[in-house]
Amino acid sequence: MNQQASSTSAPKFPASLAANPKLSSWLKFSCNGQVTVSPGKVEIGQGIVTALAQIAADELDVDISRIRMIPASTATSPNEGVTSGSLSVQQSGRALRHASAEVRQIFLQLASERLGVKIDTLDIADGTISGPGNVRTSYWELAEEVSLDRDATPGAMPKLAPVRVLAGISIQRIDIPDKVFARQRFIQDIALPGMLHGRVLRPQNAGAKLTILNDARARAVAGLVAVVRDGNFLGVVSKTEHGAEGALQALRKSTAWSNGDPLPDANDLATFLKTQPLESTIIDKKTATFARTSERTIRRQYTRPYIAHASIAPSCAIAQWDGDRVRVWTHSQGIYLLRADLALALRLPADRITVEHVEGAGCYGHNAADDVALDAALLAKQAAGQPVRVQWSRADEMSHAPFGAAMTIEIEADLDASNEIVDWRHAIWSNGHTARPGRAAQPALLAAFELATPFPRTISTNPPQANGGGADRNSIPLYDFPSWHIESHRLLTMPIRTSALRTLGAQGNVFAIESFLDEIAAERGEDPVQFRLRHLRDERAKDVIHAVARRARWKPEKPTGTGYGIGFARYKNTGAYCAVVAEIASAEEISVKKLTVAVDVGEAINPDGVINQIEGGAIQAASWALKERVRFDRQRITSTSWTEYPVLRFSEVPDVEVELIQRPDADPVGAGEAAHGPVTAAIANAVFDALGVRARHLPITRDSLIAMMETSR
Amino acid sequence: MPSVRFRLNGVETDIEADPDRSLLEILRGPFGMTGSHFGCGAGECGACNVIVDDRAVAACNTPLWSVADKDITTIEGLGSLEQPHPLQRAFIAEQALQCGYCVSGILMSAAALLKRNSTPTSREIKEALDGNLCRCGSHNRMVRAVLRAADAMAAG
Numbered sequence: 074m075n076q077q078a079s080s081t082s083a084p085k086f087p088a089s090l091a092a093n094p095k096l097s098s099w100l101k102f103s104c105n106g107q108v109t110v111s112p113g114k115v116e117i118g119q120g121i122v123t124a125l126a127q128i129a130a131d132e133l134d135v136d137i138s139r140i141r142m143i144p145a146s147t148a149t150s151p152n153e154g155v156t157s158g159s160l161s162v163q164q165s166g167r168a169l170r171h172a173s174a175e176v177r178q179i180f181l182q183l184a185s186e187r188l189g190v191k192i193d194t195l196d197i198a199d200g201t202i203s204g205p206g207n208v209r210t211s212y213w214e215l216a217e218e219v220s221l222d223r224d225a226t227p228g229a230m231p232k233l234a235p236v237r238v239l240a241g242i243s244i245q246r247i248d249i250p251d252k253v254f255a256r257q258r259f260i261q262d263i264a265l266p267g268m269l270h271g272r273v274l275r276p277q278n279a280g281a282k283l284t285i286l287n288d289a290r291a292r293a294v295a296g297l298v299a300v301v302r303d304g305n306f307l308g309v310v311s312k313t314e315h316g317a318e319g320a321l322q323a324l325r326k327s328t329a330w331s332n333g334d335p336l337p338d339a340n341d342l343a344t345f346l347k348t349q350p351l352e353s354t355i356i357d358k359k360t361a362t363f364a365r366t367s368e369r370t371i372r373r374q375y376t377r378p379y380i381a382h383a384s385i386a387p388s389c390a391i392a393q394w395d396g397d398r399v400r401v402w403t404h405s406q407g408i409y410l411l412r413a414d415l416a417l418a419l420r421l422p423a424d425r426i427t428v429e430h431v432e433g434a435g436c437y438g439h440n441a442a443d444d445v446a447l448d449a450a451l452l453a454k455q456a457a458g459q460p461v462r463v464q465w466s467r468a469d470e471m472s473h474a475p476f477g478a479a480m481t482i483e484i485e486a487d488l489d490a491s492n493e494i495v496d497w498r499h500a501i502w503s504n505g506h507t508a509r510p511g512r513a514a515q516p517a518l519l520a521a522f523e524l525a526t527p528f529p530r531t532i533s534t535n536p537p538q539a540n541g542g543g544a545d546r547n548s549i550p551l552y553d554f555p556s557w558h559i560e561s562h563r564l565l566t567m568p569i570r571t572s573a574l575r576t577l578g579a580q581g582n583v584f585a586i587e588s589f590l591d592e593i594a595a596e597r598g599e600d601p602v603q604f605r606l607r608h609l610r611d612e613r614a615k616d617v618i619h620a621v622a623r624r625a626r627w628k629p630e631k632p633t634g635t636g637y638g639i640g641f642a643r644y645k646n647t648g649a650y651c652a653v654v655a656e657i658a659s660a661e662e663i664s665v666k667k668l669t670v671a672v673d674v675g676e677a678i679n680p681d682g683v684i685n686q687i688e689g690g691a692i693q694a695a696s697w698a699l700k701e702r703v704r705f706d707r708q709r710i711t712s713t714s715w716t717e718y719p720v721l722r723f724s725e726v727p728d729v730e731v732e733l734i735q736r737p738d739a740d741p742v743g744a745g746e747a748a749h750g751p752v753t754a755a756i757a758n759a760v761f762d763a764l765g766v767r768a769r770h771l772p773i774t775r776d777s778l779i780a781m782m783e784t785s786r
Numbered sequence: 787m788p789s790v791r792f793r794l795n796g797v798e799t800d801i802e803a804d805p806d807r808s809l810l811e812i813l814r815g816p817f818g819m820t821g822s823h824f825g826c827g828a829g830e831c832g833a834c835n836v837i838v839d840d841r842a843v844a845a846c847n848t849p850l851w852s853v854a855d856k857d858i859t860t861i862e863g864l865g866s867l868e869q870p871h872p873l874q875r876a877f878i879a880e881q882a883l884q885c886g887y888c889v890s891g892i893l894m895s896a897a898a899l900l901k902r903n904s905t906p907t908s909r910e911i912k913e914a915l916d917g918n919l920c921r922c923g924s925h926n927r928m929v930r931a932v933l934r935a936a937d938a939m940a941a942g
Contacts, residue, residue, distance in 0.1 A: 118885025252886030255821025262820035435885030692923030
């Protein structure tokens with residue numbers, strides 16, 4: 074029967090729905106028996122589109138095959154900000170669930186009137202609404218009589234967890250068949266009628282000025298439509314992609330640039346980070362209820378390098394002008410935010426810009442997707458209404474896209490006579506971890522800094538703790554230490570461009586905290602699992618640690634050269650709980666053999682999707698921990714290819730075993746960033762277990778370990 | 787402009803083009819076959835892998851002249867929704883990808899492996915895919931999918 078929530082108090086009105094209340098902006102019934110759902114969040118390889126389809130199908134009682142997911146567009150979709158921070162299922166999922174529940178109720182009400190039966194006798198099966206005496210109608214029969222151009226109201230009651238049919242089931246992702254049969258889904262593969270091709274020539278040195286330009290050879294390349302220059306922004310448009318590449322190479326040979334801005338010493342990032350002009354913020358302070366005597370203080374410094382997004386595909390965008398209007402196709406994570414920055418950079422009212430999302434390759438934060446969209450809009454301006462597709466080179470993708478910020482973290486603990494922690498101090502030095510578009514009065518897009526009338530370069534900032542924090546993300550311990558002081562120092566200079574990369578500062582902070590705890594536990598001669606459990610009060614936190622210890626048979630006997638380590642965090646202290654046991658082998662290099670992971674994301678809408686995200690996050694974190702480091706000399710980024718920026722390969726990838734703790738009654742949270750911190754820490758702790766050396770500097774390589782051994786001698 | 791002849795997905799083909807151009811440009815441009823993806827342009831990532839005479843090669847640094855009179859199979863020729871290759875079935879069954887941009891190259895490397903070794907071990911699969919990069923971390927699922935496809939092919 075009519076299985077609505079029976080509780081008397083309505084659930085909280087979802088923020089995303091309050092901001093975008095019009096029901097028709099979320100879903101519509103189309104005449105062919107389908108439901109079109111248009112969330113504001115976008116697919117970036119995380120399977121969100123499938124999870125959202127599951128939620129809508131569940132609430133509406135329609136088969137999931139009837140759900141058509143529409144890619145986000147500023148012309149039609151709700152404005153849900155940016156697809157980031159593992160928030161999509163939380164924000165978009167709750168809004169869509171609520172909107173669908175209300176739509177279902179509207180149709181039941183109308184069906185009750187039309188069919189002349191009481192509403193609570195009606196049932197819905199695959200969109201057909203039926204009642205006693207074999208009366209029936211459907212969403213699609215009634216659709217013309219209902220306008221969904223009305224605002225959602227707080228009263229709607231989504232189904233309770235036990236009566237949902239699809240939530241909690243591993244539905245196959247709806248985008249995967251297209252991808253294995255190579256049917257066009259990626260922006261890189263789209264060809265619009267009359268489409269031209271553009272390329273942008275960027276200097277190797279950041280901030281370099283174009284001093285000599287001789288474009289005669291570029292103009293001679295077959296197919297050339299335009300050489301476009303605006304200050305230090307320089308590009309070509311050609312009839313063919315081959316012609317655009319040829320003109321770009323010709324242009325490269327006949328330009329000269331100034332030296333640009335100096336870069337820091339890559340081999341002494343800690344000194345660089347600690348000697349810049351800083352803005353210091355106290356993130357959190359806890360005062361002990363009664364002070365215990367400290368016997369000694371220990372202090373450790375941890376560093377992580379700049380890390381590249383290094384998306385497998387170079388960023389790409391298409392733009393087309395029609396008079397003073399421009400349409401942009403992009404794989405940006407935030408179409409409305411990108412539109413806001415395009416409006417600033419192009420000096421155009423936002424309502425003359427339409428931004429449409431098309432899938433790109435896996436995206437792990439603010440990469441060059443937004444930058445290339447402005448490149449395309451600038452080049453297309455010279456193309457007389459024809460669409461222009463711009464694609465970055467591999468080298469530009471590796472050197473001009475924003476990086477995850479380098480960090481230096483120092484933790485100091487006062488210990489009592491029995492080596493129990495009596496006070497804890499955590500300090501971070503780092504550039505800000507976000508400079509996303511659409512959030513400031515200045516655009517954050519690369520070409521905007523290069524124009525003849527340039528916008529100032531954006532200096533990255535940190536989101537507030539209430540939004541999860543930036544450099545300080547996960548810096549406040551979940552452990553019950555009696556007192557602490559957490560401080561973050563943000564650089565006010567930015568010679569190397571940084572912005573959001575998966576987990577922001579959490580990977581660095583969790584690595585530092587969990588490594589330090591491990592060291593204290595070892596000094597006490599206490600098992601690190603027990604030590605953590607003894608300092609946690611949150612039962613869900615303890616549960617993932619118990620689960621991972623059980624699954625990994627903590628602590629296994631270890632042959633020589635093998636080590637086991639544990640790491641734990643709750644992402645942002647409000648998201649997914651994740652505990653990891655790493656098994657490593659040390660030979661010539663460190664290799665990770667196995668990662669055992671226990672995770673609690675609350676209600677897992679699509680359990681296999683969650684496991685896929687956790688596996689992927691774990692492997693990516695192992696790659697960061699063992700291999701990844703942006704390399705540069707004093708003038709330019711030098712890690713511009715996969716040879717100079719190696720990532721983990723098939724032969725190096727560890728086995729990953731995931732145990733999912735399903736909690737249907739807890740709000741769903743994202744999974745994509747939960748594993749990075751705990752995996753990094755577990756690997757570092759396993760290295761100590763194997764070799765007796767504390768790896769405090771990422772990436773953990775043979776050379777960095779030898780250096781550690783030498784300094785500790 | 788000289789003409790280069792080859793068999794593309796089983797069809798005799800010839801094209802007038804500069805023989806020094808990369809096979810990838812020709813596939814994605816004149817032939818409109820966009821399943822082979824550009825990733826690096828230097829043969830370092832495998833996103834554009836195709837099979838040339840039973841061997842998986844990076845189309846981005848394979849010059850057109852070098853495939854004259856050869857047999858080329860691209861992802862478009864591997865299988866279709868109606869007639870999927872066992873690897874394509876297995877990748878769906880194992881949900882063996884996240885973003886999927888690397889997957890067509892990986893399918894081609896795996897297909898070449900299964901042609902020369904119908905019963906590969908996990909280790910052999912990892913070796914065969916070592917030139918293919920995946921940035922989302924779907925490696926283990928992909929290895930499982932190749933094992934599944936090999937089993938399905940053995941079972942006929």
